[in-house]
Amino acid sequence: MARRGGPRLASHTRVVGLYTGRLIVEAEDAIWQQNLTSLSAQILANLRKLLQTETPREIEFRIGARRRPPHRAESVRAPGLFGRESSGIADAEFDYLYTQSRRKAGA
Numbered sequence: 001m002a003r004r005g006g007p008r009l010a011s012h013t014r015v016v017g018l019y020t021g022r023l024i025v026e027a028e029d030a031i032w033q034q035n036l037t038s039l040s041a042q043i044l045a046n047l048r049k050l051l052q053t054e055t056p057r058e059i060e061f062r063i064g065a066r067r068r069p070p071h072r073a074e075s076v077r078a079p080g081l082f083g084r085e086s087s088g089i090a091d092a093e094f095d096y097l098y099t100q101s102r103r104k105a106g107a
Contacts, residue, residue, distance in 0.1 A: 009036070014064055023056035026064025033061045
């Protein structure tokens with residue numbers, strides 16, 4: 001019989017620590033927590049077979065904090081060449097005059 005659950009379970013859980021024989025595991029949400037709690041005896045038996053050393057006596061599944069995926073940092077510079085605001089005016093002289101007047105109005 002092939003093992004299927006390991007990688008899938010690992011993607012929805014995170015081990016927090018081992019304290020006095022109790023393995024603390026954060027589950028993704030309440031549904032995962034409930035399902036894993038009902039399987040804790042089977043999970044412990046599999047750990048005993050796999051590790052063949054002293055294993056935890058019990059597992060406590062907690063609901064973990066939701067983790068957001070990483071996001072790319074946004075630039076703080078204004079859009080346009082060298083951070084200069086662009087008005088979209090095709091004529092360079094008028095564009096310059098417009099942006100200068102916007103800066104004076106904002107100051």
